[in-house]
Amino acid sequence: MTNTITTRRQAKARAMELRAEARQQGKSLSHARALEAVAHELGYRDWNTASARLSNQPEIPLQVGERVTGRYLKQPFNGRVHAVRELAGGLGFEVTLHFDEPVDVVEFESFSGLRQRVSAMVSEDGVSWDKTSDGIPHLIVQREETFLV
Structure with missing residues (x-):
């Protein structure tokens, strides 16, 4: 899944998946730690770096002229x-x-x-x-x- 993440919205969805997986295993995972884990999966040092890098990607589903x-x-x-x-x-x-x-x-x-x-x-x-x-x-x-x- 991590190779298809190109936007912050997708990264946050992945973080929610990680939290759900942790719950199924009877573990607790905070949202902040899940975001940090996603950042590491994507090869970034931390969530702030990943968020800044991913925020440059368009999240608009349609573009003018399309x-x-x-x-x-x-x-x-x-x-x-x-x-x-x-x-x-x-x-x-x-x-x-x-x-x-x-x-x-x-x-x-x-x-x-x-x-x-x-x-x-x-x-x-x-x-x-x-x-x-x-x-x-x-x-x-x-x-x-x-x-x-």
Whole structure:
């Protein structure tokens, strides 16, 4: 696992794994000691060094200009990332997308509501917390190469 750690978020997840493993063995491992252990696994002197080095790696799942695909208000789209902003504390991201073709977000046949540029707050997995009345996320977005929606 340690050879795939490139971000602080991944390193902290590894520290939680180490703590869980210690608990299963009936041992106690503080969060600080787990972070130090992860730093050593990665070849760093201590957690502060590892954290400083890893913090230079991007943790944003989407980059400006990147091709994306997904669903907006249940409608499929392809487009580009126009803007990305990390929300406070790394809770998620505000993304602005520009669709290649406008998406009709109205389900009624009597009129249309076309959208070509939208903004939404999403988790690091690219799924919005806001949902339609039937529980479907407003936005599901991911890189075009890894489309799984």
